Amino acid sequence: MAIKANDIDILHRYAVGVMERSDHHAENVGAVALTLLGGVIWRAKPGSINIRQYDGNLANVVWWTSEFTGHKYAVSYNHETFEIEIREETVNGNVKHTLSNSTPPDEVRQILSIL
Structure with missing residues (x-):
């Protein structure tokens, strides 16, 4: 279940x-x-950000729709690679980008600017 x-x-x-x-x-x-x-707040269509709930608490998964392209994305933490993934549509969708603290902020901006 997700919360707006x-x-x-x-x-x-x-x-x-x-x-x-x-x-x-x-x-x-x-x-x-x-x-x-x-960046998600910047690029998301207003009202499209949803956060997964688990056991009554907010979890590590966020879904949002780009205000500019209309595409939906899921952002979650991968416990095997220790990175954050941006995926198409769902948490099981194609991985578009992987991010960690070694990813420079300007690169994050560039990634999000085309989504």
């Missing part, structure tokens, strides 16, 4: 959760996660 991220309170709760989890078991994606979250 229509206000700053939900986005804040999501960001806090992502950063807490990155501090514990995903240290190589915390910085890029913050950059990516800002």
